[in-house]
Amino acid sequence: xxxxTSAAMSDAMSLDVRGLSIAAxxxxxxxxxxxxxxxxxxAPGEAFGLVGESGSGKSMTALAALGLLRRxxxxxxxxxxxxxTELAGPGRAMxxxxxxxxxxxxFQDPMAGLNPAMRVGEQIAEVLRHxxxxxxAAAARRAxxxxxxxxxxxxxxxxxxxPHTFSGGxxxxxxIAMALACEPAVLIADEPTTALDVTVQAQxxxxxxxxxxxxxxxxxLVTHDLGVVAGTCHRLAVMYAxxxxxxxPVGEVFDAPRHPYTAALLAAAPENAMRGTAPKAIPGTVxxxxxxxxxxxxxxxxxxxxxxxxxxxxxxxxxxxxxRVRCARAPELALPGVPR
Amino acid sequence: MxxxxxxxxxxxxxxxVKRFGRAGRPAVNGVSFAVAxGETLAIVGESGSGKSTTARMLVGLIRPDAGSVLLGPDDLAALRGRRLRAxxxxxxxxFQDPLGSLNPxxxxxxxxxxxxxxxxxxxxAARRDRxxxxxxxVGLRPEHADRLPREFSGGQRQRIAIARAxxxxxxxxxxxxxxxALDVSTQAQxxxxxxxxxxxTGFGCVFISHDLSVVRLIADRIGVMRGGELVELGPAEQxxxxxxxEYTRAxxxxxxSLHARRKVT
Numbered sequence: 001x002x003x004x005t006s007a008a009m010s011d012a013m014s015l016d017v018r019g020l021s022i023a024a025x026x027x028x029x030x031x032x033x034x035x036x037x038x039x040x041x042x043a044p045g046e047a048f049g050l051v052g053e054s055g056s057g058k059s060m061t062a063l064a065a066l067g068l069l070r071r072x073x074x075x076x077x078x079x080x081x082x083x084x085t086e087l088a089g090p091g092r093a094m095x096x097x098x099x100x101x102x103x104x105x106x107f108q109d110p111m112a113g114l115n116p117a118m119r120v121g122e123q124i125a126e127v128l129r130h131x132x133x134x135x136x137a138a139a140a141r142r143a144x145x146x147x148x149x150x151x152x153x154x155x156x157x158x159x160x161x162x163p164h165t166f167s168g169g170x171x172x173x174x175x176i177a178m179a180l181a182c183e184p185a186v187l188i189a190d191e192p193t194t195a196l197d198v199t200v201q202a203q204x205x206x207x208x209x210x211x212x213x214x215x216x217x218x219x220x221l222v223t224h225d226l227g228v229v230a231g232t233c234h235r236l237a238v239m240y241a242x243x244x245x246x247x248x249p250v251g252e253v254f255d256a257p258r259h260p261y262t263a264a265l266l267a268a269a270p271e272n273a274m275r276g277t278a279p280k281a282i283p284g285t286v287x288x289x290x291x292x293x294x295x296x297x298x299x300x301x302x303x304x305x306x307x308x309x310x311x312x313x314x315x316x317x318x319x320x321x322x323x324r325v326r327c328a329r330a331p332e333l334a335l336p337g338v339p340r
Numbered sequence: 341m342x343x344x345x346x347x348x349x350x351x352x353x354x355x356x357v358k359r360f361g362r363a364g365r366p367a368v369n370g371v372s373f374a375v376a377x378g379e380t381l382a383i384v385g386e387s388g389s390g391k392s393t394t395a396r397m398l399v400g401l402i403r404p405d406a407g408s409v410l411l412g413p414d415d416l417a418a419l420r421g422r423r424l425r426a427x428x429x430x431x432x433x434x435f436q437d438p439l440g441s442l443n444p445x446x447x448x449x450x451x452x453x454x455x456x457x458x459x460x461x462x463x464x465a466a467r468r469d470r471x472x473x474x475x476x477x478v479g480l481r482p483e484h485a486d487r488l489p490r491e492f493s494g495g496q497r498q499r500i501a502i503a504r505a506x507x508x509x510x511x512x513x514x515x516x517x518x519x520x521a522l523d524v525s526t527q528a529q530x531x532x533x534x535x536x537x538x539x540x541t542g543f544g545c546v547f548i549s550h551d552l553s554v555v556r557l558i559a560d561r562i563g564v565m566r567g568g569e570l571v572e573l574g575p576a577e578q579x580x581x582x583x584x585x586e587y588t589r590a591x592x593x594x595x596x597s598l599h600a601r602r603k604v605t
Binding site for chain 2: 047053054168197198199200201202205209224225226227228230231232233234250251254264265266268269270271272273274276278279280281282283285286288301338340
C-alpha cells in the first residue's frame with residue numbers, strides 16, 4: 001500500500017476530537033464549563049492515554065465521544081468525528097448504529113455494564129444480533145469464541161453462566177469481549193483496571209494491548225494512573241481543569257515533560273516508590289469545575305508560576321516537534337522527567 | 341522517632357481468626373503480629389485477603405472468633421464497659437472514605453472535639469484551643485472548625501479525619517486504605533502528614549493498603565496477606581528487594597513501572 005493511500009485510510013478511520021467544549025447547566029440558568037477546547041486525534045492501531053485527576057474533564061471527553069453525556073450536560077462547541085461521521089457536536093445526537101459497533105467502550109465497573117439476570121453469552125450474542133443481524137445460533141457460537149479470545153477458560157460452558165459467577169477481572173474480560181464483538185474501529189476504556197487488584201490489572205492491560213495489536217483499532221485509555229499509561233499507550237494527553245495542558249509521545253513526555261503539571265504528576269506517582277524515590281506531593285487541591293482560578297488554572301499549585309506571564313490566560317497551546325503544551329513559561333523551563 | 345523494636349509492643353495480634361457464615365474458609369485465619377512504639381507496620385493484600393477484617397478486629401469493630409488483640413498489657417476482648425471505653429482512647433482508626441466517617445451535619449470542629457469530650461476533662465475553651473491546634477497540625481486553618489465536611493475536598497476531609505483520630509494522642513493508629521480514594525496529587529500530602537505526625541507523637545501505626553507502592557515510604561515492616569493468612573512479614577526493604585514468598589514476588593512485579601514503554605508497531 002502506498003504512503004498516500006495509507007495516510008488517507010488512517011484519516012478515514014481516525015478518532016478526531018476537535019475544539020471540543022462541554023458544559024453543564026447549573027441552577028439559575030448558569031452554565032458550568034467542564035471541558036474547554038480539547039483537540040486530539042487517534043489513528044488506527046494507536047493507543048492514546050487521556051490522563052487527569054478527578055474533575056479534569058477526561059471522562060466527560062470520553063462520554064461525549066460515545067454520545068453518553070448525561071442530561072443537563074452538553075457539547076457546546078467543536079466536534080468528535082470518526083472517519084467521515086460526526087459523533088458529537090453542539091445540538092447533534094449520536095448517529096444510530098455507531099455506538100457499540102464502530103466505537104465501543106469498557107468502563108471501570110464491569111458489573112454495571114452487565115445484566116445480572118442474563119447469561120454472559122446471551123449478552124454478547126445480543127450485541128451481535130442487534131448490530132450485525134447475526135442469527136441466533138451463529139451469534140451464540142461467535143460469543144463463545146470471543147470469550148475464548150479474551151482468555152476465559154472453557155468459553156462454551158462459561159457462556160452459559162451468569163455475571164455473578166465471574167470474578168472482577170473475569171467480568172472485565174467479558175466486557176472487553178462484548179466491546180470487541182462488532183470489531184469496532186475505536187475502543188474507549190475509562191479506568192478499566194481501577195477497580196481491579198494489581199495482579200489482575202496487569203493481565204487486563206496485557207489483554208487490551210494484545211487485542212489492539214490483533215485488530216488494529218484505535219484505543220482511548222482514560223485514566224488517572226500514569227503507571228498504567230507508561231507500558232500501554234503510544235501517546236498521551238494530560239488534562240487539568242477541563243483543558244489539555246500537554247500532549248505528545250509517552251516516552252518523550254515521561255522523559256522530558258514540558259508542562260509543570262505533567263512533571264509534578266510524574267513526581268507524585270506512587271509507582272516512584274518502587275524504585276526508592278519518594279513520591280512528591282503537589283500542594284493544594286484540584287480545583288472544582290466552575291471554580292477554576294483566573295489566569296493559568298494550575299498557577300496556584302505550580303512551583304514555576306511567576307507574576308505576569310502566568311496571570312493571564314489560560315494561554316493557547318503551542319506545538320513543536322510533534323508535541324503540544326499549554327504553559328506561558330514552557331520555552332524557558334527544563335523540567336525533570338520520571339526519576340531514574 | 342525511630343521505632344523502638346526491642347520495646348514491648350504497643351499492639352499485638354495473636355492468632356486472630358474470623359469466619360463469616362458457617363461454611364467456607366475463614367476470612368482471617370491465624371494472623372499474628374506485633375507493632376512497636378513509633379513503628380509503622382503495613383498490611384498489604386488484594387481484595388478478599390482479609391486485611392480489612394484484620395484492621396476491624398484490631399480496633400474492636402469486629403470481634404474475633406479466636407485469638408486476641410493486646411493493647412499494651414490489656415486483652416481488648418477481656419475488657420468491658422468503662423475500662424474498655426478508656427482504653428479505646430489509645431486506639432484510633434482512619435478510614436478510606438472520610439465523607440462516610442464524618443457526620444455531614446456536624447461542624448468539623450465539633451467532630452474533632454468529640455473524642456476530647458469523651459476521653460478528657462478539658463473544658464469548652466480548652467477543647468476549642470486543642471481543635472485549633474489540631475487543625476493547624478494537619479495543614480488546615482483554625483477557622484475551618486466552623487465549616488461542614490461537604491465544604492472540603494477529599495484530601496482535606498481526610499486531614500480532618502486524621503485530626504480527630506489523633507486528638508487524644510492515641511498510642512496506636514490503624515489506617516484502612518487512607519489514601520486510595522484520593523487524587524494522586526494529594527495522596528503524597530496525606531502520607532507526608534501521617535509520617536510527620538508519627539515522628540512528632542510516636543504512635544504505632546498499622547497501615548492497610550492494597551498498593552505496595554503506597555506503603556513503601558511509610559512502612560518500617562510489611563506484612564503480606566493472602567486468603568486470610570499472613571504469607572510474609574518482614575522489613576520493608578526486604579519485601580521489595582528480596583521477597584521470600586512467591587505471591588509477594590508477584591505483587592511486587594505487578595506494580596506498573598513508569599519506565600515501561602509500549603513498542604511502536
